[in-house]
Amino acid sequence: MTENNQPGNNLDPWYSHYAERAAGLRASEVRALFAVASRPEVVSLAGGMPFVSALPQDLVINAMDQVMVKQGPTALQYGSGQGVPALREQILEVMALEGIQANADDVVVTTGSQHALELVSKLFLDPGDVVISEGPSYVTAMVIFRSYQADVDHVPMDEHGMIPEALREHITRLKAAGRTIKLLYTIPSFHNPAGVTLSWERRLEILAIAKEHDILVLEDNPYGLLYFDKPAPDAMRSVEEDGVIYLGTFSKTLAPGFRTGWALAPHAIREKLVLANEAAVLSPSSFSQLVISEYLATADWKEQINTFRGVYRERKEAMLSALGEHLPQLEWTNPNGGFYVWVTLPEPLDSKAMLPRAVKELVAYTPGTAFYGDGNGRQNIRLSFCYPTPDQIRLGIRRLATVIDGELDLLETFAGTGKLGAALGTTQFTSPPPNVS
Amino acid sequence: MTENNQPGNNLDPWYSHYAERAAGLRASEVRALFAVASRPEVVSLAGGMPFVSALPQDLVINAMDQVMVKQGPTALQYGSGQGVPALREQILEVMALEGIQANADDVVVTTGSQHALELVSKLFLDPGDVVISEGPSYVTAMVIFRSYQADVDHVPMDEHGMIPEALREHITRLKAAGRTIKLLYTIPSFHNPAGVTLSWERRLEILAIAKEHDILVLEDNPYGLLYFDKPAPDAMRSVEEDGVIYLGTFSKTLAPGFRTGWALAPHAIREKLVLANEAAVLSPSSFSQLVISEYLATADWKEQINTFRGVYRERKEAMLSALGEHLPQLEWTNPNGGFYVWVTLPEPLDSKAMLPRAVKELVAYTPGTAFYGDGNGRQNIRLSFCYPTPDQIRLGIRRLATVIDGELDLLETFAGTGKLGAALGTTQFTSPPPNVS
Numbered sequence: 001m002t003e004n005n006q007p008g009n010n011l012d013p014w015y016s017h018y019a020e021r022a023a024g025l026r027a028s029e030v031r032a033l034f035a036v037a038s039r040p041e042v043v044s045l046a047g048g049m050p051f052v053s054a055l056p057q058d059l060v061i062n063a064m065d066q067v068m069v070k071q072g073p074t075a076l077q078y079g080s081g082q083g084v085p086a087l088r089e090q091i092l093e094v095m096a097l098e099g100i101q102a103n104a105d106d107v108v109v110t111t112g113s114q115h116a117l118e119l120v121s122k123l124f125l126d127p128g129d130v131v132i133s134e135g136p137s138y139v140t141a142m143v144i145f146r147s148y149q150a151d152v153d154h155v156p157m158d159e160h161g162m163i164p165e166a167l168r169e170h171i172t173r174l175k176a177a178g179r180t181i182k183l184l185y186t187i188p189s190f191h192n193p194a195g196v197t198l199s200w201e202r203r204l205e206i207l208a209i210a211k212e213h214d215i216l217v218l219e220d221n222p223y224g225l226l227y228f229d230k231p232a233p234d235a236m237r238s239v240e241e242d243g244v245i246y247l248g249t250f251s252k253t254l255a256p257g258f259r260t261g262w263a264l265a266p267h268a269i270r271e272k273l274v275l276a277n278e279a280a281v282l283s284p285s286s287f288s289q290l291v292i293s294e295y296l297a298t299a300d301w302k303e304q305i306n307t308f309r310g311v312y313r314e315r316k317e318a319m320l321s322a323l324g325e326h327l328p329q330l331e332w333t334n335p336n337g338g339f340y341v342w343v344t345l346p347e348p349l350d351s352k353a354m355l356p357r358a359v360k361e362l363v364a365y366t367p368g369t370a371f372y373g374d375g376n377g378r379q380n381i382r383l384s385f386c387y388p389t390p391d392q393i394r395l396g397i398r399r400l401a402t403v404i405d406g407e408l409d410l411l412e413t414f415a416g417t418g419k420l421g422a423a424l425g426t427t428q429f430t431s432p433p434p435n436v437s
Numbered sequence: 438m439t440e441n442n443q444p445g446n447n448l449d450p451w452y453s454h455y456a457e458r459a460a461g462l463r464a465s466e467v468r469a470l471f472a473v474a475s476r477p478e479v480v481s482l483a484g485g486m487p488f489v490s491a492l493p494q495d496l497v498i499n500a501m502d503q504v505m506v507k508q509g510p511t512a513l514q515y516g517s518g519q520g521v522p523a524l525r526e527q528i529l530e531v532m533a534l535e536g537i538q539a540n541a542d543d544v545v546v547t548t549g550s551q552h553a554l555e556l557v558s559k560l561f562l563d564p565g566d567v568v569i570s571e572g573p574s575y576v577t578a579m580v581i582f583r584s585y586q587a588d589v590d591h592v593p594m595d596e597h598g599m600i601p602e603a604l605r606e607h608i609t610r611l612k613a614a615g616r617t618i619k620l621l622y623t624i625p626s627f628h629n630p631a632g633v634t635l636s637w638e639r640r641l642e643i644l645a646i647a648k649e650h651d652i653l654v655l656e657d658n659p660y661g662l663l664y665f666d667k668p669a670p671d672a673m674r675s676v677e678e679d680g681v682i683y684l685g686t687f688s689k690t691l692a693p694g695f696r697t698g699w700a701l702a703p704h705a706i707r708e709k710l711v712l713a714n715e716a717a718v719l720s721p722s723s724f725s726q727l728v729i730s731e732y733l734a735t736a737d738w739k740e741q742i743n744t745f746r747g748v749y750r751e752r753k754e755a756m757l758s759a760l761g762e763h764l765p766q767l768e769w770t771n772p773n774g775g776f777y778v779w780v781t782l783p784e785p786l787d788s789k790a791m792l793p794r795a796v797k798e799l800v801a802y803t804p805g806t807a808f809y810g811d812g813n814g815r816q817n818i819r820l821s822f823c824y825p826t827p828d829q830i831r832l833g834i835r836r837l838a839t840v841i842d843g844e845l846d847l848l849e850t851f852a853g854t855g856k857l858g859a860a861l862g863t864t865q866f867t868s869p870p871p872n873v874s
Contacts, residue, residue, distance in 0.1 A: 012703075012705030012706070013679060013705075014653060014703065014705065017561060017619060018560055018709070019559070019561050019562050019563045019566075021563075022559075022561070025560075025709060025716060026712070049515055050514075052514050053510050055513065057509045060505060060513070061501075061502065061505050064498075064501050064502075064505070065501075068494055068497060068498050068501070072494045073490050076492065076497070076692035076693070077487075077489050077692070077693060077694055078688075078694070079694070111717075111718045111722075112718055112719060114717070115717055115718050118717045118718070122456070122459075122584070123455055124454060124455060124456050124459070126456045126457055126458075129456075140716060140719065143715075143716045144716050147559070147713070147716055148456070182454060216451060216454060242450060251515075255513035256513070256514060256719075256723075257512050257513040257514055257516070257722060258722060259548070259718060259719075259721070259722040266449075266450070268448060268449030268450070268451065268452075269449070269451055272455070272459060275463070275464060276459075276462055276584070278577070279462060279555065279580045279581050280548075280551070280552055280555045280717075281549055281551055282549060282551045282693075282696075283696075284696070285548075285694060285695060285696040285725060286694040287695055288722060288724070288725070
């Protein structure tokens with residue numbers, strides 16, 4: 001029976017026809033923000049768009065023209081479900097920069113590394129399974145896990161990344177509760193949103209824990225090459241071949257508009273990933289792959305990554321110095337790479353409740369709650385320094401300081417009256433946010 | 438417990454970790470064929486690759502260069518999960534050629550229409566659900582349906598497409614068995630693989646049946662604009678807005694290498710499709726979308742479709758005349774558009790068993806069994822005329838005639854001995870193939 005036949009208030013006549021998993025597909029908080037933050041007068045510290053204008057367009061135009069001249073019909077045609085062989089060889093060179101030795105036969109090119117996340121989830125997640133991830137974690141990974149009816153269990157982090165002892169405790173508790181843990185999802189380098197990096201010792205320890213408990217590690221590494229002072233420790237995949245699916249992408253080191261990323265998987269899993277990729281898109285874009293392959297073959301791509309590093313380093317420094325100047329009472333992480341700073345507000349400020357007031361002051365950020373599946377994160381905000389210029393960043397932080405100072409004034413005014421929570425719209429934490437400082 | 442701990446013969450240490458649905462992801466027969474047929478000495482009548490060389494490369498290069506000059510940073514950036522607004526408007530013009538009136542707000546751009554099939558299936562199919570489709574049907578649609586643990590129920594066709602009376606019977610039987618029918622998947626125009634077109638009267642009748650039984654219609658129309666003599670009847674979506682998800686693509690009218698297609702969906706479903714698209718790939722390729730949008734705005738794209746029509750018409754005629762000359766004892770469809778001829782072999786030839794002998798004679802085709810989920814199709818083969826030249830097509834059909842004549846000689850030799858089936862490796866039909874002639 002459909003909603004049509006019921007005294008219903010739902011306007012979708014197909015309401016009763018959706019699969020159970022469709023209930024897990026909800027709009028993320030970040031998504032709603034994009035609409036708000038796209039107004040030109042708003043300084044957005046919310047999005048995660050790379051600054052593609054730092055890529056000389058000639059490099060891209062040359063690569064395109066060469067591809068069309070040299071192999072136009074191939075670029076315009078369907079390709080292999082696994083990806084262009086020459087590009088898969090070049091991807092080995094990219095991964096070698098983070099210590100990974102692999103065979104091109106185990107690389108599967110995907111429509112951004114986002115689609116690799118989707119394919120891995122489709123292959124592995126049954127309803128009721130658990131994915132362990134850092135808390136906080138990447139929003140759209142959690143959307144995918146939930147869309148396959150899996151639960152996300154957040155393990156806390158500190159300034160060295162996920163805490164191994166906490167991971168052990170969570171596994172013990174989940175197993176005692178009879179839960180099936182399918183994946184350990186981690187962003188070890190320049191974490192989104194926390195901005196911290198998992199130490200080498202912890203990488204080894206977490207791999208050992210995963211192996212001991214027969215849990216497949218899903219290592220998501222979009223930012224690894226975008227370090228500021230010194231490289232992150234080598235990838236977890238560099239020491240563990242059979243227990244890790246590694247995800248990489250050209251979205252941050254080249255451009256997201258081509259939608260080209262990859263998975264490096266244990267051999268047997270790779271075969272199934274290719275089948276899943278073929279079912280989903282037949283083949284990733286031949287055109288995008290060949291343009292990237294030509295770019296890697298002819299341009300100084302390592303120097304281009306250096307250029308991006310310089311751009312993002314300058315922006316991070318602008319953000320941290322503005323935070324120090326205007327908001328010294330806050331705590332924040334000091335990322336050595338990537339796109340994000342994770343800020344902890346003074347209690348009892350509520351990042352989600354405060355957002356409309358921030359937008360009114362023409363600055364946008366992402367509230368910490370977006371990065372948890374369990375209501376945590378109200379005391380945190382993620383600030384992105386990737387896209388706005390240093391001047392815009394300084395302006396944005398000044399505006400944010402106006403908002404936060406206003407909230408804190410209100411806090412003082414209501415201090416001791418018992419009406420503070422109501423005034424600020426806060427709710428109680430159920431567990432502490434990660435100890436990032 | 439994993440396979441590791443068992444006395445196993447499976448080489449995949451993660452064997453026991455896959456989701457149940459992963460069992461449905463099997464390599465299709467067509468996939469295995471691609472490897473065989475890619476040897477240059479083999480004339481392949483097996484694949485479905487469009488003849489992209491009929492597209493003047495200058496048109497594509499000009500569009501790319503213009504995009505990079507006019508809006509390079511946008512082309513290189515992430516975009517909206519629903520797709521570029523200007524392109525969605527242009528897609529309305531494309532669909533208007535087949536009688537569709539719609540709002541650009543209900544169009545969702547996808548990574549080829551294949552990915553729209555995947556997203557719709559993810560949104561609607563629970564394990565055990567049924568998808569009704571023509572028998573035979575598009576291979577990789579069935580792979581997707583099965584990957585979401587749905588069963589495919591094949592309704593027979595004749596030369597006017599799916600038979601409405603048969604559809605009614607199948608629905609009655611499925612409902613009596615307590616099954617949930619979620620989708621009616623159809624390729625009404627220039628069907629893959631059958632080459633037939635659903636008549637206008639039947640389009641209306643099948644829409645009425647679907648409405649009566651509250652079944653959502655999934656209209657897949659990759660070939661509609663590639664007619665030879667006269668257009669196909671208007672799209673089913675042109676008369677029914679709320680009950681149809683319509684899928685279109687630029688893969689056949691422009692080029693598949695851009696991986697750009699679309700879904701036109703009832704409004705409430707469209708919202709969920711966008712969420713599913715964002716979860717899967719964040720956004721479809723901005724670059725591909727802008728290049729196509731520029732091409733549609735500046736090139737004579739309707740004349741280009743005319744050029745493709747001429748190319749494919751000539752190839753179809755070459756194929757049918759070669760079939761008439763060399764294999765007059767066979768039956769085949771006479772498509773008025775699209776890429777495929779569906780051939781019925783004389784009993785008891787077995788298209789699957791015969792394939793290795795055909796490849797030995799340097800001609801490849803797709804056995805009919807690939808297009809059924811139930812073992813049917815052994816008496817059929819799909820011949821593609823889209824990619825090979827007319828000369829290659831004639832050569833391929835001559836080689837095919839050598840193979841079939843050899844099989845029929847064998848048949849005569851063994852006639853009356855009772856050993857025929859064993860000699861040819863056939864199995865009995867469990868139900869008749871579609872009556873296409």
